[in-house]
Amino acid sequence: MIGPMMNGPEDRSTRPGHPPVLDVRGLTKVYGEGEATVHALRGVDLVVERGDYVAIMGSSGSGKSTLMNIVGCLDVPTTGRYLLDGVDVSRLNDRQLALVRNRLIGFVFQAFNLIPRTTALANVELPLAYAGVPAAERRRRALAALDMVGLAARAGHEPNQLSGGQQQRVAVARALVTEPALVLADEPTGNLDSRSTADLLAIFDELNAAGRTIVLITHEPEVGSRARRLIKLFDGQIAADVRQGGPARGSAADRMLDQPTVPMERIR
Amino acid sequence: MSLFEILRFAARGVTANKLRSALTTLGVLIGVGAVILLVAVGNGSAKQITDRIAALGTDTLTVQSTxxxxxxxxxxxxxxxxxxxxxxxxxxxxxxxxxxxxxxxxxxxxxxxxxxxxxxxxxxxxxxxxxxxxxxxxxxxxxxxxxxxxxxxxxxxxxxxxxxxxxxxxxxxxxxxxxxxxxxxxxxxxxxxxxxxxxxxxxxxxxxxxxxxxxxxxxxxxxxxxxxxxxxxxxxxxxxxxxxxxxxxxxxxxxxxxxxxxPYRIQNASQLLETQTETADTFTVLLGAVAGISLLVGGIGITNIMLVTVTERTREIGIRKALGAPRRVILTQFLAEATMLSLTGGGLGVAAALIGSQFTIVGVKPVVVPSSIVLALGVSVAIGLFFGSVPASRAAGLRPIDALRYE
Structure with missing residues (x-):
């Protein structure tokens, strides 16, 4: 198995005050029983540090969506350990999980998943409402998030009055508004045209430049190439983990290390 | 998240799909209104018979030769x-x-x-x-x-x-x-x-x-x-x-x-009254049974719409869960929505029945029975709440990813 080399526990022990945002150990996921058993994940180890921009690529059936759903606390692994921001998620109850989804994770879906017949503003306010933020501040922060994705003028529009690109930008605003430790995007550009894709990727670059940790899934190479770290999944296992030149904060050292399929030590 | 916020969410949920909400309300309205009005008509006709016999005099006997x-x-x-x-x-x-x-x-x-x-x-x-x-x-x-x-x-x-x-x-x-x-x-x-x-x-x-x-x-x-x-x-x-x-x-x-x-027959007006009252009571029971069936049908209608609504909204529940909504908040919202729809429909049904009972129906002046209002309202609201909240509770209990993938 080819994987990140210096991401072991000893690596974290050197920085006890800053646990990685994501620390996944020996993750497996099995669907079905008996002859219909499908091993979606066959032991995945992954550590993502704060401020990183990771793209996960892989053919369909490689387990990338499964990994993303487990990382986003939408699904539970069959075996393995998952620390999110230093917290062991598998030990949390339903209420605490809801809190984790609300505070630590911002999720962007391929299918946008906005609440229908509800304005863009109300959609963006939703996670804040579940977080118990007062109405006035909720509105202010939601408008600011919409402004960041360039949709402040469309705050009053309902999802069916927005284009796909606009809907996805609303979804990104909704993922950002709680200022989560981790932004997860499951093929965010999968349903978008090239123009909207470019817009969205620009927003992600900006976010990462501002220090936000982003993990996204894609099967488009040009989307994967924008990330600072590219992970390739094959058959439920990590086949490659490459550090590459990120567009925003890409340093000379990062660019030098931009060599596909060669495992790299991360530089921070 | 405060209860007031959840209620606002519920109100938004109810008004988001106006046609569906209106149809649900209409189903409850007809169910409740039919029960109250039919029982009122049965009761009214019973009362009419009683009055008619009382007018003949209840303290008289009629002796006739046979x-x-x-x-x-x-x-x-x-x-x-x-x-x-x-x-x-x-x-x-x-x-x-x-x-x-x-x-x-x-x-x-x-x-x-x-x-x-x-x-x-x-x-x-x-x-x-x-x-x-x-x-x-x-x-x-x-x-x-x-x-x-x-x-x-x-x-x-x-x-x-x-x-x-x-x-x-x-x-x-x-x-x-x-x-x-x-x-x-x-x-x-x-x-x-x-x-x-x-x-x-x-x-x-x-x-x-x-x-x-x-x-x-x-x-x-x-x-x-x-x-x-x-x-x-x-x-x-x-x-x-x-x-x-x-x-x-x-x-x-x-x-x-x-x-x-x-060689003779004695007719007792009070006996006649009793017999007629029994007949009228039978009539009321019959109408009540018809009304009960309409309440049942109405209830099935409510059940159907509620089930369809929740099934249709399982994805929405998945989204809300992914955004960090606790199970309790989702449940409360759906319960509140179901309550609003059932109570609005029930209230309108009672109002419609009370207005309808002001008119003479098939020659009978309806007399509203208060217990029928309680029964009709209670049953329809209970059905609405049960079938509004139980599927929602099931959906809220799913893992977010299962709810999101729900077809």
Whole structure:
């Protein structure tokens, strides 16, 4: 198995005050029983540090969506350990999980998943409402998030009055508004045209430049190439983990290390 | 997240799909409204029957001869009737009014009117049969004794014969004899059966016997008891006297077929009332059953819409869970939505039923039964809440990814 080399526990022990945002150990996921058993994940180890921009690529059936759903606390692994921001998620109850989804994770879906017949503003306010933020501040922060994705003028529009690109930008605003430790995007550009894709990727670059940790899934190479770290999944296992030149904060050292399929030590 | 916020979410959820919400509300409305209104109609018709019988007088007995033809020894005559007025043998009998009736045509100044019931009786009849005299006066015992040809007419007769003319004092011809109208009966609101209770004329027994019927047996005897609670005693006393006078005994007629061979029949108004009330109650139960079925159908309608709604919204529940909504918040929101829809529909249904009950439906003035409101509202709201919240609870219990993938 080819994987990140210096991401072991000893690596974290050197920085006890800053646990990685994501620390996944020996993750497996099995669907079905008996002859219909499908091993979606066959032991995945992954550590993502704060401020990183990771793209996960892989053919369909490689387990990338499964990994993303487990990382986003939408699904539970069959075996393995998952620390999110230093917290062991598998030990949390339903209420605490809801809190984790609300505070630590911002999720962007391929299918946008906005609440229908509800304005863009109300959609963006939703996670804040579940977080118990007062109405006035909720509105202010939601408008600011919409402004960041360039949709402040469309705050009053309902999802069916927005284009796909606009809907996805609303979804990104909704993922950002709680200022989560981790932004997860499951093929965010999968349903978008090239123009909207470019817009969205620009927003992600900006976010990462501002220090936000982003993990996204894609099967488009040009989307994967924008990330600072590219992970390739094959058959439920990590086949490659490459550090590459990120567009925003890409340093000379990062660019030098931009060599596909060669495992790299991360530089921070 | 505060309850107020959740309620606002629920209100937004209800108003987001107006057509669906309106249809759900309509389903509850019809279910609740139908139950309340149908029960009210059943109750109203029962009350109508009760009123109608009460108008006949609840403290009276009607004795009728069952023998046909001229079996003179068992016929009820005026003498038989007089014998019932016996303070010793029948202390609970207040008055006895033998009645002969005929159909006759009354003529007044060229116009004539065929009276359905031309009654010859005693003055006590007016009190016993609950037909008070409106204008003018009733005839007296003296009139009966003298056989004076005086007449008290019903409202219908007065309207037919004397349009715009004061009938009291007018001379009319009945079967070739002159009668003087001395009074007009008060209008009777309830018409019993197909007969117009106001198409009636009442004259002294003797006068009618002289001019129309002859001195044969009487048609019936109206016996008034001293009170409505003494009716059964009065009936027993009357029966005892009649058995004695008409030579009816257990030895001659036999116990088994006594009721068949008895030459007379006593109708008890309070018994009639009981029977009719039972009939009316059966009617109410029947309508209630129909209403119950409509409530059931309405309930299934609510169930269906609620299930479809929640199934359709399982994805939405998945999204909300992915955004960090706790299970409790989602449950509360869906419960609140279901409550709003059921209560709005139920409230409108009650309002519709109350408005509808102000009108006369198929000749019946509905009388709303308060318990039917509670029942209908309770059942529909319970159904709405149950089927609104149980599938939502199931959906909220799913892993977010399963809810999101739900088709």
């Amino acid at each position: 023998s046909r033809g001229g079996a003179s020894n068992t016929a009820i005559t005026v003498e038989t009737a007089k014998a019932l007025r016996d303070p010793v043998l029948a202390p609970d009998v207040k008055s006895v009014s033998p009645v002969v009736s005929a159909s006759a045509t009354i003529t007044y100044q060229g116009s004539d009117h065929s009276v359905q019931q031309f009654v010859g009786t005693y003055p006590s009849y007016f009190g016993a049969s609950n037909t008070p005299v409106g204008t003018g006066a009733a005839f007296s015992d003296e009139d009966v004794a003298q056989g004076r040809r005086v007449l008290v007419i019903g409202q219908t007769v007065a309207e037919e014969l004397f349009p715009g003319v004061e009938p009291v004092g007018a001379e009319v011809t009945v079967g070739g004899s002159l009668f003087t109208v001395v009074g007009v009966l008060e209008e009777k609101s309830s018409s019993s059966g197909f007969q117009d209770a106001n198409d009636v004329a009442v004259a002294p027994l003797t006068a009618v016997q002289q001019t129309l019927t002859g001195y044969g047996p009487v048609s019936s005897v109206v016996v008034e008891a001293t009170g409505s609670d003494r009716v059964d005693e009065a009936q027993a006393q009357v029966a005892a006297i009649l058995d004695q006078r008409l030579k009816v005994s257990a030895t001659t007629s036999g116990a088994a077929n006594r009721s068949n061979s008895s």
